[in-house]
Amino acid sequence: DAGITQSPRHKVTETGTPVTLRCHQTENHRYMYWYRQDPGHGLRLIHYSYGVKDTDKGEVSDGYSVSRSKTEDFLLTLESATSSQTSVYFCAISVQSSLNTIYFGEGSWLTVV
Amino acid sequence: DQQVKQNSPSLSVQEGRISILNCDYTNSMFDYFLWYKKYPAEGPTFLISISSIKDKNEDGRFTVFLNKSAKHLSLHIVPSQPGDSAVYFCAARLSGNTPLVFGKGTRLSVIA
Numbered sequence: 001d002a003g004i005t006q007s008p009r010h011k012v013t014e015t016g017t018p019v020t021l022r023c024h025q026t027e028n029h030r031y032m033y034w035y036r037q038d039p040g041h042g043l044r045l046i047h048y049s050y051g052v053k054d055t056d057k058g059e060v061s062d063g064y065s066v067s068r069s070k071t072e073d074f075l076l077t078l079e080s081a082t083s084s085q086t087s088v089y090f091c092a093i094s095v096q097s098s099l100n101t102i103y104f105g106e107g108s109w110l111t112v113v
Numbered sequence: 114d115q116q117v118k119q120n121s122p123s124l125s126v127q128e129g130r131i132s133i134l135n136c137d138y139t140n141s142m143f144d145y146f147l148w149y150k151k152y153p154a155e156g157p158t159f160l161i162s163i164s165s166i167k168d169k170n171e172d173g174r175f176t177v178f179l180n181k182s183a184k185h186l187s188l189h190i191v192p193s194q195p196g197d198s199a200v201y202f203c204a205a206r207l208s209g210n211t212p213l214v215f216g217k218g219t220r221l222s223v224i225a
Contacts, residue, residue: 031210042119042202042217043157050210058212090156094210099164101147102204102213104156 003027004105006091012111019078021108023091025071031094032074033102034058034066036087043090049074081112116140117205119216128225132190136203136216139184143205147213148177148188151200160201161188193223 003026013019023032033048035058045058047066055066063085067075078085091105118137126132134148144165149157163170163177163186170177176189190197200220204213 033212035215040217043204043213043215045212045214048212096210099145099162100206100210101159101162103159104149106156107154 004091004093004103006089006105006108008108009106010109012113013081015082015112016080019081019110019112021076021089021091021110023074023076023105025074025093027093027095028071029093029095030071031100032068033092033094034064034074034076035090035092035104036060037090037107038087046076046089078110081110083112086110086112114139115216116143117203117214117216119201119203119219121219122217123220123222125222125224126193128195128223129192132188132193132197132221132223134188134190134201134203134219134221136186136188137184138186138205140205140207141181141184142207143214144208145206146177146179146186147204147206148175149202149204149215150197151202151218157202190221193221195223195225197221198223 005024007022034046035043044060049055049068065077089108092102147162148160151157161175179186200218202218203216
C-alpha cells in the first residue's frame, strides 16, 4: 500500500464540463504523477509534480491542468471534458527510499458522454 | 516515437511452464528499468526492477534480464501460475525521479 487515495473512483460527466480528479498521499513524497491508460497506448504521462507549486508537462498534457498547493494533494483538472478524455487515470508517487520506484493508486475511471 | 516497445500484445502459457515477456528500448541513456503487473480494475503494481549497471535481477519466481548492447530486457516467470495472468508493463527511466516511460503492455494468460 503506497498510501495513495484517488477520488472520485468513478465518474460520468458530460462533454464541455470541468472535471477535477484528486490524488492524496499520506507520506510526504515529493514527486507525484498523473498517467492515463488507454487500450493500445499503455500508460502515458499527463503531468507531474516535483514539489509544492512545481509541475511540468508530460507526453499528453493538452486539455489538462494540474495544481499542487500542498505536498499531499495533486489535482488533475479537465477544463472542458471531451470524449477523447474518457480513460482510466492513475496517480503515482515516487518513493525515494525504494530507489525512486513509482507506486500507483487504484485509478479513477472517467467517462465523458 | 515510442522509446519503450513491447511488441507482443499477448502471450499464452501453460501453468508450470516459463513465461518470457520481452521489451525493447531505444534510448541508451535509460538507467533504470521496471516491470509492473496490472489486474483489471486495479492500479499497476511494481514487480521487479533492474539498474543499467546489472544484467540480471531475481526475485523469487521473477527474473529480469538486461542486454544493454541489444537495448533489450526480458521478464522470466518460472513456474507460471494462473494468478500471474495480467497485463505486464515494461518501463524505463532516465535518472533520479524523471517520469517513467512505459511500453504498451503484454497481456499474459496462464492456462491451467
